[in-house]
Amino acid sequence: MAHRINEDCINCGACLPECPVTAISEGEEIYVIDEAVCVDCKGHFDEPQCVSVCPVDCIIEV
Ligand code: SF4
Ligand code: SF4
Secondary structure (H helix, E strand, O other), X not given: OOEEEOOOOOXXXXXXXXXXXXXXXXXXXXXXXXXXXOOOOOOOOOOOHHHHHOOOOOEEEO
16 A cells, blocks of 8 residues: 555645655645555554645545
8 A cells, every 4th residue: 555646736845844754745737646655654653654745635545
């Protein structure tokens, strides 16, 4: 499992500093999660932090 940012991302940058494993980066058009690095925040937080802070709910579980 991992999380993915969809095309509704408005590039606000809120999610980037919240990721405990630095899986999020600024992509060419929208922010991107490295799905090989994302651990769904397991072992770090009860809830996926990127999902919690995203103002447009554009981060989905895959
Ligand atoms: S779910 Fe957690 S580990 Fe995965 S990208 Fe979001 S903040 Fe990072
Ligand atoms: S918090 Fe949501 S809208 Fe903002 S950069 Fe991250 S994915 Fe995009």
